[in-house]
Amino acid sequence: xxxxxxxxxxxxxxxxxxxxxxxxxxxxxxxxxxxxxxxxxxxxxxxxxxxxxxxxxxxxxxxxxxxxxxxxxxxxxxxxxxxxxxxxxxxxxxxxxxxxxxxxxxxxxxxxxxxxxxxxxxxxxxxxxxxxxxxxxxxxxxxxxxxxxxxxxxxxxxxxxxxxxxxxxxxxxxxxxxxxxxxxxxxxxxxxxxxxxxxxxxxxxxxxxxxxxxxxxxxxxxxxxxxxxxxxxxxxxxxxxxxxxxxxxxxxxxxxxxxxxxxxxxxxxxxxxxxxxxxxxxxxxxxxxxxxxxxxxxxxxxxxxxxxxxxxxxxxxxxxxxxxxxxxxxxxxxxxxxxxxxxxxxxxxxxxxxxxxxxxxxxxxxxxxxxxxxxxxxxxxxxxxxxxxxxxxxxxxxxxxxxxxxxxxxxxxxxxxxxxxxxxxxxxxxxxxxxxxxxxxxxxxxxxxx
Numbered sequence: 001x002x003x004x005x006x007x008x009x010x011x012x013x014x015x016x017x018x019x020x021x022x023x024x025x026x027x028x029x030x031x032x033x034x035x036x037x038x039x040x041x042x043x044x045x046x047x048x049x050x051x052x053x054x055x056x057x058x059x060x061x062x063x064x065x066x067x068x069x070x071x072x073x074x075x076x077x078x079x080x081x082x083x084x085x086x087x088x089x090x091x092x093x094x095x096x097x098x099x100x101x102x103x104x105x106x107x108x109x110x111x112x113x114x115x116x117x118x119x120x121x122x123x124x125x126x127x128x129x130x131x132x133x134x135x136x137x138x139x140x141x142x143x144x145x146x147x148x149x150x151x152x153x154x155x156x157x158x159x160x161x162x163x164x165x166x167x168x169x170x171x172x173x174x175x176x177x178x179x180x181x182x183x184x185x186x187x188x189x190x191x192x193x194x195x196x197x198x199x200x201x202x203x204x205x206x207x208x209x210x211x212x213x214x215x216x217x218x219x220x221x222x223x224x225x226x227x228x229x230x231x232x233x234x235x236x237x238x239x240x241x242x243x244x245x246x247x248x249x250x251x252x253x254x255x256x257x258x259x260x261x262x263x264x265x266x267x268x269x270x271x272x273x274x275x276x277x278x279x280x281x282x283x284x285x286x287x288x289x290x291x292x293x294x295x296x297x298x299x300x301x302x303x304x305x306x307x308x309x310x311x312x313x314x315x316x317x318x319x320x321x322x323x324x325x326x327x328x329x330x331x332x333x334x335x336x337x338x339x340x341x342x343x344x345x346x347x348x349x350x351x352x353x354x355x356x357x358x359x360x361x362x363x364x365x366x367x368x369x370x371x372x373x374x375x376x377x378x379x380x381x382x383x384x385x386x387x388x389x390x391x392x393x394x395x396x397x398x399x400x401x402x403x404x405x406x407x408x409x410x411x412x413x414x415x416x417x418x419x420x421x422x423x424x425x426x427x428x429x430x431x432x433x434x435x436x437x438x439x440x441x442x443x444x445x446x447x448x449x450x
Contacts, residue, residue, distance in 0.1 A: 022064075023306055023371075025159035025214050027222045027259040028152035029058040032074060032141045033240060034113050038134055041077035041114040042236055046130060049238035053246065055112055057145045058261045060214070060222050061095070061152045062159070062309055062369070069101045069311060069369065070149055071224070071376070071403075073263050075242040076106045076113055078408035080350060081357045083115035083133070087142045094150035100313050100365060103378045106405045107264050109243040110190075110235045116409070118353035123346065126335060130342040132350075159221060162371045163213035163303045164399040167296025172244075172289050173229035173267075174274035175203025175385070177423050185423035190232035190271040191278030198274055205229070205270050206388055209290065210401045211297035212374055214306075220258045224376075225249070225294055226401040228265030228385050233276055233283035244272075247287035252294055260294075263403035266379065266388035268412045269425055310370035315363030316442035318410060320355070321419075321432040328355055347428075354409040354430050364407055366439075368446040374399045377446060380406040383413040383439075384425075390440060394449045413439060 033054045037047050059072030070091050079087060084104060092099040115133040123131050178186040178200045188197040209227040213220050231245040242249075245262050253260040276282050324330055334340050334348040369376045375398050377391050388402040412429035416436040419426040444450045 023159040023309055024063045024156040025221050026061045026152040026155040026157065027059070027261075028061065028148040029056055029259070030144050030148040031055065032057045032076070032145065034134065034137055038113060038137065039131060040111060040238060040240070042110040043238045044236060045238055047238060048240050050240065052239045053241040055240060055242055056246070057148070058259070059149060060224070060261060061149065061156065063156055064309055067097055067101065068095055068153070069097070069103075069309065070095060071103045071261075071369075072105070072145065072149070073261055073403075074104070074106050075109060075246055076115070077108055077110055078106050078114045078405065079104065080114070080116035080119065080407070080409040081353045082117035083138055084407045084409070086117065086138065087145060090142045090146035091149045094146040095153065100367070101311070103367065103403070104406065105263055105378070105403050106408065107231055107242070107245055107262060108267065108382070108405050109241070109246070110232050111237075111239055111241050111243060116350050116353050118356065119346070119349040122335060122349040122352055126345075127338050128342070128345055130346055132346060157221065158216050159214050159306060160217050161215040161303050162306045162374055163215060163301040164211070164374050165297045165299070165301030166208040166210045166399075167293050167300055168207045169209050169227060169290055169293035171275045172272055172286055173202070173205040173207065173270050174272065175205055176269050176271050176273060177421075177425070178203065185421050187424045188271065188273035190230045190235070190273055191276055192273035193277050200274070202274060204385060206265065206385055209293040209297050210399065211294060211301060212371070212376065212399075212401060213298070213301055215303065222259040222261060223298065224401070225260065225262045225297070226265050226403060227262075227290065227293070228267045228270055228388055228402070228404070230267050230271035231264060233272065233286050234278055234280045244283060244287040244290055247283070248291040248294060251287070251291055263401075264405050265402045266383040266385045266404045268382035268384045268404070268414070270385050304372045306372050311367065312446050312448065313365050313367040314442050314445045315365050316438050317363050318431045318435045318438060319433060320358075321430055326351070326430065328352065350409070351430055357409055364410070366442050366446050374401070375447060377402045377443065378406055379404050381408055381410045381413040384415055384418075386415060387413065387439060387443065391443050391447060394444060394447050400447070
């Protein structure tokens with residue numbers, strides 16, 4: 001299979017809203033909870049058995065005179081390939097804009113669905129006991145999200161100022177990749193009871209929750225929150241809920257009477273394992289720690305006049321894995337073999353779905369929005385926290401917030417050295433070297449530091 005060809009010369013696009021027009025904004029939201037019996041990402045039994053707390057899609061429209069943009073976050077685990085395309089396209093059509101001007105991200109809760117419509121078609125063509133999601137429901141719910149976004153266009157109001165602040169979240173995030181004395185990488189998952197892994201240091205994380213507030217003069221329109229950690233606490237029993245991040249977000253919205261939207265940052269190798277043993281009571285404690293961090297970020301915010309939106313998008317061509325277990329021929333053999341475990345066949349279908357996508361569209365887009373001193377970077381997949389820290393290092397005097405978990409077809413976006421180090425994440429990534437260098441180059445371009 002080999003590596004994907006080196007990225008072509010930059011075709012980055014930058015579009016400012018005219019400075020004289022000012023900026024307008026409107027918020028949208030809708031419920032997106034799948035019915036009981038729907039497949040979920042990680043649970044036993046493998047389908048939803050109850051709905052504890054509804055799942056939501058929440059977003060904001062940003063508009064100037066010439067065009068508008070949508071930033072949307074879903075309480076889903078992932079949207080891969082055709083599923084991501086579907087939701088993005090429907091929102092774009094409702095707004096009458098190019099799909100590149102619509103950002104669709106998941107928060108990555110695991111008591112929530114994962115959709116890959118292309119992989120589901122592959123699974124439907126073989127004898128398989130398990131499917132990823134219900135394509136008919138995704139078709140319906142994507143229309144619901146698009147309608148909500150389209151209705152928001154009628155409610156656009158002046159967005160005159162932007163606020164930005166950050167605060168530390170205590171005892172939540174820890175790095176999942178724990179170096180062990182024998183040289184191996186220990187895996188400290190979202191729920192952990194291993195005393196050795198719990199005792200290990202937090203490791204590399206970004207401890208700050210960053211909050212961006214859009215104002216109409218002195219009145220907040222919406223707050224956008226960004227924090228880099230897997231959100232799971234007590235999970236895997238089939239009880240649909242938005243987990244720690246959804247609880248903190250909705251509590252803050254109820255308390256403030258201001259719309260709140262949350263984006264998960266570069267959390268591919270970050271989770272709550274050091275501080276979470278998987279017990280139900282710890283969900284509330286972790287949610288409370290995030291809630292307190294959000295409150296701190298709001299209190300620390302500084303407000304600046306906003307006159308324009310600047311938007312830049314560019315593409316990255318990732319390199320693929322070359323090991324035998326990741327080759328297309330091997331994945332096809334696994335997919336059609338009824339003796340293989342169901343989860344392995346599902347993973348094979350998702351891998352084949354991703355490879356097929358790259359044959360049609362080899363590049364994956366990333367984008368950056370500039371709102372005064374604020375830059376919001378949108379990335380695909382499950383990126384390691386190193387990419388978020390790298391982006392922030394490029395603009396040390398700016399406020400840089402990062403959203404991960406956009407187009408998720410590639411799985412984890414590890415570092416180039418990660419596969420040789422071992423650990424879990426490289427086993428669930430379809431990317432190999434020099435993907436790290438290519439993504440960092442695209443980040444530099446999106447942030448205007450190429």
